Amino acid sequence: MQLLSSKWIFLACQQMRRLWFRASLYCLVAVITALLSALVDERIPGTLATFVGADSVGNLLGILAASMLTVATFSLSTLVASYSAAASSATPRATRLLVEDSAAQNALATFIGAFLFAVVGIIALSSGIYGNGGRLVLLLVTVIVVALVVVTLLRWIDQLLNLGRVGETVRRVEAVTCEALLQRACNPGCGARLQLDPPTEGFEVRPRSVGYIQHVDLGSLQEFCEELDCRVSVLAMPGCAVEPTRALLRVSREPDDDSAQRLRDAFVIGSERTFEQDPGFGFVVLGEIAARALSPAVNDPGTAIDVIQTGLRLLVFWAENGHKDENPEVSFPDIRVPPPSESQWFDGLYTVIAREGAAQVEVMETLLRSFATLERLQQEAYREPLRQQVERALRFAQARMTHPDDVQRVRDSAPSLPGH
Structure with a gap:
């Protein structure tokens, strides 16, 4: 699967993940279903409708x-409370995953759609557009809607527990970070050619706004x-912070104003990072969750x-899958992109944990043992980031820990790296 689709597909997918889209779609289907029941009225024998008891559909x-209406209101209030709890106990950056959760959106959309279906059906019954056959069809559809609501409600109750x-x-x-890593592992250059060193030649094109790619x-x-x-050599991949003084790309021929704007239009710049094409953001969010857990107000080293x-x-997953394809498929031969930056992933996850957990021996032991595991993988891309993180963690521990035995325990957990 291609990592980067067209700009318009990306923007459409962003809107489709919003709650209003799914709820509106369900409501539209509900209204159409309620009104279509009147169109098949003449094809259903009236005696059959009377025998089944279609007149009870109004009740x-x-x-x-x-x-x-009650269930939808309750579910919405529960979602808001869950978002607030996640923002306060984990990190506000993670609430986007809850807002875009398909199970929560399906539940709310089903409840709202069923409510609107019932309202439209009641109005249509009161206006007299249904005959006996239409009432029977409406009753059958109502039974199906009730069954769908029951199944959705049971799943929703299980979802609310977590x-x-x-x-x-x-x-x-x-999960979302692993998916982003998998997509990048399948094609490290995202269909373009990898360029290990930043280009120094060419004409820069800079953005006109501030935000994240x-x-x-x-x-x-x-x-x-x-x-x-x-x-074209792309300098700013998804996740990079950009502003008008930082180049988005370099192009081998000097572009005019229209061409430069066309190049800018290929980049979607927003006020926040996204998980889907930016594995580094997942590591940053994990680091923020650990930092919140290690704060004096929470004091939860187990979460860290x-x-x-x-x-x-x-990181083990990336080490096993991220460097296997030495000849990735190139769909954009004239585009150069930088390779994934493992160093930034290490900084986003581990630096904040080492700083906030420096006084807690169990946290630092676990951290340095994880470094030892990564060192045994013998990944060249991990060697320098690991060395920097080990040195930083040991400095933090020595500065914050008061008991010499704790410091020694942490040192014994540290891997032996070349040059360390």
Whole structure:
């Protein structure tokens, strides 16, 4: 699967993840279903409708409308409370995963859609557009809607038991980060050619706004290169902070104003980072969760240890999968992109844990043992970041720990790295 799709598909997917989109879609289907029942009225024998008892559909719709409004209101208030709990106990950056959770959106959309279906059905019944056959069809559809609501409600109750918990938040961050790592492992250059060293030649194109790169449309950049017979070196990949003094890319031919704007339009710049194409953001969020757990107000070293183990799993996964394809598929031959930065991943996850947990021996032991595990993987990309993190962790521990035995325990847990 291609990591970077077109800009418009990316923006459309961003909107489709919002709660209003799914709820609106369910409501539209509900309204259409309620109104279509009147169109098949003449095809259903009236005696069959009387025998089944289709006249009771009005009472059933009334019960459904009243109950669904209550359930939807309760579910929405529960979601808001869960978001607040996740923001206070974990990190506000992780609440986006809860907001975009498909199970929560499906539940709310089902409840709201069922409510609107019942309201439209009641209005249609009161206006007299249904005959006996239409009432029978409406009754059958209502029974299906009730069954769907029951199944959704049971799943939603199970979901509510974990929603907003720190452990569940860590699990979600791990899952989305692992998916981003897998996509990058399948194609490290995102379809372009990798460029290990930053380019020094070419003409810079700079943004006109401040924010984070959320998406780069490499397809449009390739079209630009083919039309103007040039090459482009991308300097800012998803996750990079940009502002008007930092170049987005370098192009081999000097672009005019229109061409420069066209190049800028290939970049989606937002006010916050996203998880999907930015593995580094997942490591940053995990580090923030651990820092919150280690704060004096929370004092939960167990969560910090869980985060360290989660980060270790992710880095082991990348070590096993991220460097296997020596000849990745190149779909954009005129585009150069920088390789993934493992050093930034280490900084985003471990620096804050080493600083905030420096006084707690169990946290520092777990941290340095995870470094020892990563050192045994013999990954060249990990060697320098590991050396820096080990030295930093030992300095923090020596400065913050008061008992010599604790300092020695931490030193004994540290890996022996060349030059250390």
